[in-house]
Structures are given as C-alpha cells and as structure tokens.
Amino acid sequence: MxxxxxxxxxxxxxxxxxxxxxVFLGLRVSGLTFSGASNTYQLEANFSNIGGLKPRARxxxxxxxxxxxxxxxxxxxxxxxxxxxxxTNELEGQISRDATAAILTSGLLGEQYVGLSMGGDPETxxxxxxxxxxxxxxxxxxxxxxxxxxxxxx
Amino acid sequence: MSMKGGQVAMRITRLGRRSCDxxxxxxxxxxxxxxxxxxxxxxxxxxxxxxxxHFVGVLSLAIVLVSGLFIGxxxxxxxxxxxxxxxxxxALGQMVALSLLRELAPVVAALLFAGRAGSALTAEIGLMxxxxxxxxxxxxxxxxxxxxxxxxxWAGVVALPILTVGFSVVGIWGGYLVxxxxxxxxxxxxxxxxxxxxxxxxDIGNGMVKSIVFAVVVTWIxxxxxxDLLPTSEGISRATTRTVVYSSLAVLGLDxxxxxxxxxxx
Numbered sequence: 001m002x003x004x005x006x007x008x009x010x011x012x013x014x015x016x017x018x019x020x021x022x023v024f025l026g027l028r029v030s031g032l033t034f035s036g037a038s039n040t041y042q043l044e045a046n047f048s049n050i051g052g053l054k055p056r057a058r059x060x061x062x063x064x065x066x067x068x069x070x071x072x073x074x075x076x077x078x079x080x081x082x083x084x085x086x087x088t089n090e091l092e093g094q095i096s097r098d099a100t101a102a103i104l105t106s107g108l109l110g111e112q113y114v115g116l117s118m119g120g121d122p123e124t125x126x127x128x129x130x131x132x133x134x135x136x137x138x139x140x141x142x143x144x145x146x147x148x149x150x151x152x153x154x
Numbered sequence: 155m156s157m158k159g160g161q162v163a164m165r166i167t168r169l170g171r172r173s174c175d176x177x178x179x180x181x182x183x184x185x186x187x188x189x190x191x192x193x194x195x196x197x198x199x200x201x202x203x204x205x206x207x208h209f210v211g212v213l214s215l216a217i218v219l220v221s222g223l224f225i226g227x228x229x230x231x232x233x234x235x236x237x238x239x240x241x242x243x244x245a246l247g248q249m250v251a252l253s254l255l256r257e258l259a260p261v262v263a264a265l266l267f268a269g270r271a272g273s274a275l276t277a278e279i280g281l282m283x284x285x286x287x288x289x290x291x292x293x294x295x296x297x298x299x300x301x302x303x304x305x306x307x308w309a310g311v312v313a314l315p316i317l318t319v320g321f322s323v324v325g326i327w328g329g330y331l332v333x334x335x336x337x338x339x340x341x342x343x344x345x346x347x348x349x350x351x352x353x354x355x356x357d358i359g360n361g362m363v364k365s366i367v368f369a370v371v372v373t374w375i376x377x378x379x380x381x382d383l384l385p386t387s388e389g390i391s392r393a394t395t396r397t398v399v400y401s402s403l404a405v406l407g408l409d410x411x412x413x414x415x416x417x418x419x420x
Binding site: 017 | 204205207208211212215251255312313315316319320322323326345348349350352353354357358362
C-alpha cells in the first residue's frame with residue numbers, strides 16, 4: 001500500500017513536471033503573454049514592396065519594440081502590400097497622423113522589421129487607421145539596377 | 155525446363171503469401187489497437203494505468219533528461235562555432251530552441267522511449283503470452299486486451315509527450331549553460347532572440363503533435379509485437395528486436411512526412 005502511494009505520488013509529480021515544462025516553454029521560450037489581444041490595437045500601412053518582411057516581425061519606435069506585424073496581404077485595389085500592425089495600448093491615440101512607417105533591416109544579414117517614427121501633426125491615428133507615409137524595403141536588385149542605369153545614362 | 159518453371163511458380167506463390175501475411179498482420183494490428191484502446195475507463199483500469207505510467211514515464215525520465223541536457227549542450231557548442239563566423243552568435247538561442255522543439259526533442263525522445271520502454275513492454279507482454287498468463291486470463295473471463303494491453307498503451311501515449319517537453323526544457327537549459335555561461339553569448343540576446351522566433355502554436359504545438367503521433371506509433375508497435383509474437387524464448391527476443399527496429403524506422407519516416415506537412419509549406 002505504501003509503495004503504491006509513493007508510486008502514485010511519483011506519477012503525479014511526473015505529470016506536473018510535464019505541465020510546468022509546457023508552461024515554461026510557452027512563457028520563457030516562445031514569449032507568450034497572458035495579456036493577449038486586449039492590450040493591443042491595430043494600425044494599417046500600405047507598402048509598395050515589403051521585401052522579406054514576415055508576420056510576427058518586430059515593430060519598433062526609436063529602437064524599442066512596441067508591437068508586431070499581425071498580417072500581410074495583397075491589396076487588390078492598389079496592388080501593393082497591406083501590412084496590419086498590432087501595437088501596445090500605451091501608444092493608442094499617441095501616434096500622429098503623419099507618422100512614418102519604414103521597413104528596415106537589423107544588421108547586414110538580419111531580419112526585417114517595421115520602424116515607426118513620429119510626425120508633428122497634433123491629430124492622432126486611432127484603431128484601424130492607415131499610416132499614409134510609408135517607405136518600402138530596400139531591395140538589393142532594384143538598387144543595383146538603378147545604379148547600372150545611372151551609369152549608363154552618364 | 156519444367157523443373158525451372160515450377161521453381162519460379164513456387165517463388166511467386168511464396169511472394170504472394172508473404173504479401174498476404176503482411177497485409178493480414180497489419181489488419182490484425184489495427185483490430186488489436188481498436189479493441190484494446192477503445193473502452194470505458196474504470197477505477198481499476200485507472201490504477202493499472204498509473205502503475206504503467208510510473209514504469210514507462212517516471213523511470214524513463216532520467217535517461218531522457220540526461221540525453222536532452224547533452225544534446226542541448228552539443229547543439230550550442232556546434233552552433234556557436236558556425237554562427238560566430240558570421241558574427242551571428244546572438245542567434246544561438248533561436249537555433250537551439252527551434253531545432254530542439256521542432257525536430258530533435260520529439261525524435262530523440264521517441265527513439266530513447268522505444269529503446270527504454272517499448273522493448274520492455276514487448277518482452278513483458280511476450281513473456282506473459284509464453285507462460286500462458288494471457289490465456290489463463292481469458293479462461294477466468296478477464297479480457298487480456300483490456301487488462302494488460304490497454305493500460306500499457308495509454309500510459310505510453312501520455313508519457314512520451316511529457317518526456318518530450320522535459321527533453322526540450324533541459325536541452326534549452328543545456329544550451330544556455332554552454333552558450334551563455336561558458337562561451338559568453340549575451341544572456342539577453344539568447345532569450346530574446348528565442349522569444350522573437352519561437353511561435354507557440356507553430357513550433358511548440360507542432361512539436362507536441364509530432365510527439366503524440368510518435369507516442370501512439372511506438373507504443374502500438376511495442377504492445378502489438380508483444381501480443382503477436384511466437385511464444386518461445388527465441389520469439390520473444392526476435393519481437394523485442396523488431397519493436398526497436400520498426401519503431402525507430404517508423405519514427406524517422408513519419409518525422410519526415412510530418413515535417414514536410416508542418417514546415418515544408420506544402
């Protein structure tokens with residue numbers, strides 16, 4: 001009886017360890033937070049070329065991460081990319097209407113992210129609004145092409 | 155001439171019989187799984203299940219955790235020497251975590267599980283069959299599938315995913331020990347790169363799906379080989395070997411298929 005008791009305790013502990021491990025993986029390794037969707041709000045931005053930007057990429061302002069790229073889809077009206085950004089609630093009603101969104105690259109080979117910079121307009125962007133002033137990703141091939149055509153015209 | 159024709163015909167017959175045997179044993183395994191896995195749980199069954207979970211889960215914990223630690227450490231060491239050439243050693247955490255969660259933890263834990271627990275299950279059930287314990291159970295009106303096989307099957311299905319989680323956690327910690335404590339990768343970038351790149355559903359969730367599939371397959375093979383073997387000492391040894399060989403092949407093959415479906419963008 002005593003042996004069976006300690007065995008059951010061991011099995012319970014084993015299952016508990018499994019659950020705790022999964023919680024650790026969720027919180028520490030994948031950076032899941034319980035705060036969830038209620039603490040973010042969404043803005044949209046259209047880019048003529050997003051380069052290698054992917055969903056879940058970082059959105060940063062002055063180098064500080066303030067949100068993530070929620071989704072990327074093709075805007076069939078203008079044939080450019082519509083990027084939905086979800087930003088922390090602290091910034092709601094703070095970003096001015098003429099703010100700029102640019103697709104930047106961290107380091108030489110790093111991943112691409114969206115950099116926001118503030119404008120001066122006193123009016124601000126609300127949930128679901130679109131950032132007008134955007135700057136596309138630098139595509140190396142286009143740069144080289146420009147360089148070559150400049151050389152040719154000179 | 156006619157002699158030769160007869161030989162050829164015999165070979166073809168044998169080939170046909172072998173194929174029929176194979177299909178038949180596959181069918182037997184399927185019926186066996188359905189009969190033993192499906193059933194109304196009872197208090198007695200729960201107690202048997204706990205006992206088996208102790209054997210296949212708790213007692214496998216040590217080997218799985220130690221292997222996980224070493225694999226995490228070696229991943230960090232190997233990854234560091236390559237990444238540092240590109241000045242990208244900050245991505246070490248991401249590399250260790252993704253390769254463990256997506257690939258190494260489910261596969262290596264399943265292989266260890268097949269060797270540590272699967273072979274033991276086959277030998278145990280096989281010996282029960284050889285000593286006619288299963289037949290005597292039937293004679294006193296106890297269904298051996300429900301009494302012997304079902305608790306072992308379900309214990310395996312529950313144990314392996316938990317072991318896989320433990321493997322990942324310990325492996326990531328091992329990578330931290332080598333990468334951060336020993337080789338001097340910045341601690342903040344180890345964790346933050348990991349958090350930026352690991353998605354809960356896509357990486358951890360898919361890894362768990364893999365390990366559940368592996369758990370079903372490995373335990374199924376183990377209990378079926380034990381139940382279906384020739385009840386001799388040679389039969390038991392053959393069946394134990396077959397358990398390890400078949401489950402390893404099944405795990406590696408299925409891993410490719412699952413990876414192609416989950417991460418191959420098909």
